[in-house]
Amino acid sequence: MTIRTRLALWYAVIFSASLLAIGAVVYSELIVEQRAKATKHHEENVVDSDAGEDLTQIILLYGGSAIVVGLLGGWWLTSRALAPVTKLTHAVEKIQESNLAQKIPRTGNGDELDRLTEVFNAMTGRLDGSFNRIREFTLHASHELKTPLTVLCGETETALRDEKLSQPERERLLSQLDEVQRLTKIVDGLTLLTKADAGQVALNLEAVKLDELVRDNFADTQILAEPQQIKVELATCDTISIRGDRHRLRQLLLNLADNAVKYNQPGGKVTMSLRGAEDFAEFKIENSGAGISPEKLPRVFDRFFRGDSAHENTIDGCGLGLSIAQWIVSAHGGKIQIESAPEKLTIVIVRLPLAK
Amino acid sequence: MRVLVVEDEKKTASFVRKALQAEGFAADVCHNGDDALAAAKATPFDVIVLDIMLPGRDGLGVLKQLRERKNSTPVLLLSARGEVNERVEGLNAGADDYLPKPFELSELVARVRALTRRNGENKSTILRVADLTLDTVAHYAQRGGKKIELTSREYRLLEFLMRSAGRLCGRMMILEKVWDYNFDPGTNLVDVYVRRLREKIDADFEIKLLHTVRGSGYVLKEQP
Structure with a gap:
């Protein structure tokens, strides 16, 4: 039972009870008066019993309507009193990591709820501050890492230019260079995502022919899949144009295709399709392979999460691919979802809103 | 310079x-x-x-x-x-x-x-490295008189490598010029394409033209 219903009922009970009490007092006064009259005029007894019946009817009529009025009035009053709470609830429901800085408007009349709103705003404000500090920290950290990485990469390359190096020395330096390049990719990905979190990455919106991008990506995927004899198919490719960032969308498609090939099996299959619906474009990519277990599936978009720990060391990549894909999709106002089960097809579905 | x-x-x-x-x-x-x-x-x-x-x-x-x-x-x-x-x-x-x-x-x-x-870029329509030639008007590549079939992407890659013949081409640069990517896609796309191109232009010939500089990129030239 909601607070509003409970308060309305209580209100009606108290309202009716007080009315009944008043009624009872009035009734007893009338009876007393009637008896006093009765002692004076015996002949008027008949009329008196009539008056008693009238009184019961009046009490029933007025008492009944009083209860109804009490209920309705109680409902209205509590609704009025609780409206700010409902408003507050809706406002709080809308709060997410991305809009913590947004304050809930105060009523300004200094009541308990106004005070609650104030306290709540102060709390989200503190949370926002903490989030910002973490974001800034990550951004600074990835930024600060760039200079030493540049130096490390440059020094290693300079060392490799020395022709007197023995083969083992050269191998060691090359392996070191590979790791520096991997680290560079991680730092780049991290910088991008942190900036995206802080809303600092702007999309370059233009009309983009999605089908052309998908066909291009299909051609690239065939080449990427060839060494493992994976068959790539383009099932459907509707002609669709959307407003989007061409580079980011290409990055998204390539990212998903690259995953579909990496987490596949030799001789496996990748199927992609692009379909237009009423108000969105749907890109779907399926791949064979080991699949993803149910407990890992919800976490695949998490940063640095690896789908299959057994493959962890054989598959290269920075562990940020799907997080970046998810960011690109949501920045375009779309949705991305993934379906999979062990030894089943893994299906990634991207829905992007069409230009209005 | x-x-x-x-x-x-x-x-x-x-x-x-x-x-x-x-x-x-x-x-x-x-x-x-x-x-x-x-x-x-x-x-x-x-x-x-x-x-x-x-x-x-x-x-x-x-x-x-x-x-x-x-x-x-x-x-x-x-x-x-x-x-x-x-x-x-x-x-x-x-x-x-x-x-x-x-x-x-x-x-x-x-x-x-x-x-x-940039100022003195090779603007000729026929590019040549050893016995490999590329006609940029007819989009026709041949080596030792034998025609080489190329997809459009492979063609663009070969044209870019031939225009920069003798110079090291980094992966980023190739991605920018051939794919028009201004981000690192985090895939080995370039390496796979180069491998395919190498099969087409080098596999049947004694002298290899397309060389890998590990950790850096690729170079198209006559001497190893």
Whole structure:
């Protein structure tokens, strides 16, 4: 039972009870008066019993309507009193990591709820501050890492230019260079995502022919899949144009295709399709392979999460691919979802809103 | 060929200079914007490598000042921020190329070399490396008189490698010129394409033309 219903009922009970009490007092006064009259005029007894019946009817009529009025009035009053709470609830429901800085408007009349709103705003404000500090920290950290990485990469390359190096020395330096390049990719990905979190990455919106991008990506995927004899198919490719960032969308498609090939099996299959619906474009990519277990599936978009720990060391990549894909999709106002089960097809579905 | 390197981080400046010198360039180094402007006024450089984040006057400021003075020396911008907008901003301000940090040294050297050739770029319609020829009008490639079938992407890759014949092409540069990607896609796309192209142009021939420089990129040339 909601607070509003409970308060309305209580209100009606108290309202009716007080009315009944008043009624009872009035009734007893009338009876007393009637008896006093009765002692004076015996002949008027008949009329008196009539008056008693009238009184019961009046009490029933007025008492009944009083209860109804009490209920309705109680409902209205509590609704009025609780409206700010409902408003507050809706406002709080809308709060997410991305809009913590947004304050809930105060009523300004200094009541308990106004005070609650104030306290709540102060709390989200503190949370926002903490989030910002973490974001800034990550951004600074990835930024600060760039200079030493540049130096490390440059020094290693300079060392490799020395022709007197023995083969083992050269191998060691090359392996070191590979790791520096991997680290560079991680730092780049991290910088991008942190900036995206802080809303600092702007999309370059233009009309983009999605089908052309998908066909291009299909051609690239065939080449990427060839060494493992994976068959790539383009099932459907509707002609669709959307407003989007061409580079980011290409990055998204390539990212998903690259995953579909990496987490596949030799001789496996990748199927992609692009379909237009009423108000969105749907890109779907399926791949064979080991699949993803149910407990890992919800976490695949998490940063640095690896789908299959057994493959962890054989598959290269920075562990940020799907997080970046998810960011690109949501920045375009779309949705991305993934379906999979062990030894089943893994299906990634991207829905992007069409230009209005 | 004389290159001016404007970079406040001393170690970076030092190995960039060494690498350029090793490639046969004369390289001067400045550590701040004002010195760079003075140096550019005193000496005609063939290329200026300009870091955006400098103490005092920043790289973009230096670039704008240079262009205002009608100095049209090709400029390669370096930046640790690596934002798409910054790249556009830099190119609009008159830069000729942009390289985000951390960069690979070979990539930087390749870009500097490309900038020095920009004016005298090989504009002929028939490109030739040893017995491999590419007709850029008829889109026809052949080696030793035998026609080579290429997909459009492979064709663009081969054309780019042939136009830069003898020079090292970094992966980033290939992605930019052949795929028009201005981000690192984190895949081995370039390597796989190069492998395929190599099968088509080198597999049946004794002399290999397409060479891998591990950790750096690829080069198309007659001698290994």
